[in-house]
Amino acid sequence: MEQRKLVVITGGSRGIGAALVQQYAALGWQVKELSRSGEGAHHVTCDFSNRNETRACVEELFSELASQSWEKVIVINNAGMVGPVGPVDQTSSSKWYANIDVNFSAAVTLSGLFIKYFQFHSVDKYIVNISSGAAHQPRYGWSLYCAMKAALEMFSDTLALEQREEAYPVKSIIVNPGIIDTQMQKEIRDASKANFPDVQRFKAFKEEGLLASPEDVAEEIINILSTGPETGQTYNVTDQRKR
Numbered sequence: 503m504e505q506r507k508l509v510v511i512t513g514g515s516r517g518i519g520a521a522l523v524q525q526y527a528a529l530g531w532q533v534k535e536l537s538r539s540g541e542g543a544h545h546v547t548c549d550f551s552n553r554n555e556t557r558a559c560v561e562e563l564f565s566e567l568a569s570q571s572w573e574k575v576i577v578i579n580n581a582g583m584v585g586p587v588g589p590v591d592q593t594s595s596s597k598w599y600a601n602i603d604v605n606f607s608a609a610v611t612l613s614g615l616f617i618k619y620f621q622f623h624s625v626d627k628y629i630v631n632i633s634s635g636a637a638h639q640p641r642y643g644w645s646l647y648c649a650m651k652a653a654l655e656m657f658s659d660t661l662a663l664e665q666r667e668e669a670y671p672v673k674s675i676i677v678n679p680g681i682i683d684t685q686m687q688k689e690i691r692d693a694s695k696a697n698f699p700d701v702q703r704f705k706a707f708k709e710e711g712l713l714a715s716p717e718d719v720a721e722e723i724i725n726i727l728s729t730g731p732e733t734g735q736t737y738n739v740t741d742q743r744k745r
């Protein structure tokens with residue numbers, strides 16, 4: 503059967519992204535996932551810490567996909583990294599720029615080129631930006647991560663505004679996934695107390711079984727998207743998770 507629904511997911515090699523890839527593929531969607539270490543039929547290799555590589559790889563992908571007809575297209579800006587963890591002056595400039603590019607520049611590139619190539623496709627189109635509570639809560643040691651999630655949220659809201667009057671608008675939403683048992687959480691727990699004074703609280707989340715599984719979170723994100731969410735809005739997975 504020909505697959506007419508397309509989802510492009512960044513950071514689909516593990517964690518929430520991998521669960522989204524697996525579940526959308528099982529639902530019969532055409533899936534493309536972009537990361538450095540993914541594998542298999544859906545995978546496109548791309549290192550988001552390199553802007554030129556990201557632009558070239560995304561441009562090639564979207565120009566090819568836009569030549570086909572779809573009934574629904576979703577781009578999920580999911581790739582992310584928490585590090586460098588620690589006071590900003592004690593971390594290196596190469597790590598600052600990698601954080602900015604993976605958490606924010608990649609989403610700008612995916613979004614800008616998606617709109618460029620798909621603006622006149624008269625189908626249902628979404629950009630989904632996976633954010634974090636860190637966008638609204640300064641956390642000692644996470645300056646880049648907090649700042650880039652805040653930037654991503656404002657970018658998402660502004661895109662929604664810019665697209666509202668278009669004949670075939672791209673809708674843009676923010677999804678807060680909650681706290682999930684992924685490699686990112688392990689990296690958070692592995693930080694020193696000096697670099698991340700809140701580390702004990704995150705260790706307790708794991709010990710007390712408060713972390714959601716990536717599979718449950720992916721299922722909830724897919725549920726949110728299947729209900730036709732409103733552009734410019736924020737959706738919290740934790741509000742919807744079955745207890």
Ligand SMILES: NC(=O)c1ccc[n+]([C@@H]2O[C@H](COP(=O)([O-])OP(=O)(O)OC[C@H]3O[C@@H](n4cnc5c(N)ncnc54)[C@H](OP(=O)(O)O)[C@@H]3O)[C@@H](O)[C@H]2O)c1
Pocket residue numbers: 512513514515516517518519536537538539540548549550551579580581582583604632633634635679680681682683684685686687
């Ligand atoms: N886990 C949580 O508790 C939590 C809470 C709030 C928000 N989030 C957000 O949820 C999203 C997914 O997080 P997760 O927990 O699933 O993280 P994860 O397991 O660490 O996965 C991160 C993904 O991002 C990709 N990525 C990292 N650096 C990259 C690079 N330079 N180029 C291309 N891809 C890169 C990784 O792929 P490669 O390494 O293969 O490149 C991987 O697929 C992130 O945006 C995160 O901020 C997570």
